[in-house]
Amino acid sequence: MSLAQKYSQEIQAIFAKYPPEQKRSAIMSLLYLAQREEGYISQEAMKEIADMLEISVTEVAGVAGFYTLFHRQKEGKYRIQVCTDLPCALRGADSFLQELAQALGVRPGETTPDGRFTLEEVMCVGACHRAPVFQVQHGDTITFHENMSLEEALAVLKKLE
């Protein structure tokens, strides 16, 4: 089913935010919608967004590829994104990432064999005072988990379906 069929009301609400002659502004919201079910943006979805916005697929791909929260490949169901930037690393984020990687049996960037988790090392997420911190990206949602120990992190992951 196309995005327009699945999310017609949401798409209308997105376009209503911008002046009618500036519908290209809707592109990021539409890309999030396209990512909702599978966690990545398919070629078909990009084609449909390009048609909606009356721009080329290349332009849509250019935007999708520019931003780190948009994904073009199918990966694990949940993306576990650990911040290891300077303030977090000053509070143990590097070793937290390593411990988590070891516990999941993968290296950063890899997906667990059951396809549930992809472990990622990401740039600052705005929670420097509550390191170690990770966010879980799933479909078009993001959830923060702050002040984490390895045990707490594993408990969080266990609760994810």
Add this chain to the structure above:
Amino acid sequence: MSQYLLLRHREIPEISRLEVYRQHGGFEAFQKAVTTMTPDQVTEVVKASGLRGRGGAGFPTGLKWSFMDRKSWPHYVVANADESEPGTFKDREIMEGNPFQFLEGVAIASYAVGAQRAYIYIRGEYQHIARWLDEKIAEMEAAGLLGEKLFGTDYSLRIYTHLGAGAYICGEETALLESLEGKRGQPRVRPPFPPTFGLYGKPTVVNNVETLTNVPLIVQNGAEWYRRMGTPDAPGVKIFSLSGRVKRPGNYELPFGLTFRQLIYEYGGGILDDRPIKAIMPAGASSSLLRVDDRVLDTPLDYVALRQFGSDLGSASVIVIDDTVSIDWVIQKTIRFFKHESCGKCTPCREGTYWMKHLIDRIREDGKEEKQVKLLLDVARQIQGKCLCALGEFSTMAVVSGIERFPEDFRETVLEGVPG
């Protein structure tokens, strides 16, 4: 007097509810502005208050508003909620805890520059805040605080949120506008500046969240009241985001003019394990590293004070580094960040951050050869002054200051100084 002007939810936990915000004077300033003041009068009050942009640049807010081109319409206000600097987490707390005061600031700024449409550009990681603000905006619309012909006047206003998707560069105002227009978030060549040519090519004011959150209180209580706090150079209060090797990291809202010693030792509880402090990055990852001594610790902070030490206050995102940490490790972290976040538009930044990353990795893996350290410093200096926007410059700040001010950390030694 209450302790907080901005982080008022710490005293009034329910202030994120519309009726509670209104019980505490909420939206009186907006109503006063729209019903009893001309837009220019509002701008004049903000100018007279001495309020300066809290996003990092410290540009006088009222002056920025007065630059709006009056021959070109419509006008737009864009709130910059793309907070992405490593070490900065203040706008998040404002929007989570005291959302209506921020939204009222957006509304007053919009009235002052004649904008009938305002956007809040929020970083993608703060998705929960975008949803939260959408609810708050809907409540304002239902209460007649946003919409058509407000307070019985001819003034109409709508506010919309726009969610980013993970790009530090979109905090740069022209990159933010490109992103809001649905393009890759790459900076524009300036001039023209946004008050002449901004969103959709129309005059636009871009202000930081914290800046805007000050505005309702300034309009309500007057410029003179605001100037009683802080220093002549920087009136008012600032939220300091304190992180790194301190006992109590977090946001501290304090008047300008306090010292690092007060911030780090009184408020932040001192250094972890009571170690000696070694360095301070006052403006997040894009800071010049300060080598700490008593003079640095006891200087009253405002926008000019740190220049004598070759650094800047910026967004006041204070990252504290103790003596267990080696500076070559610190700059490896900052270089990695800027290399990842370089938008690729201009060559000195795109290629320069790439080469700095290779060099620092080599230096840290293969030993600190003097030749390699010199080469790194040379590459950093060649980036400086040649980039389209500040990101390129930012990528070099810690590198140059780190090598120059902490030479002992770049001599051939055993690798150490990595926090556990």
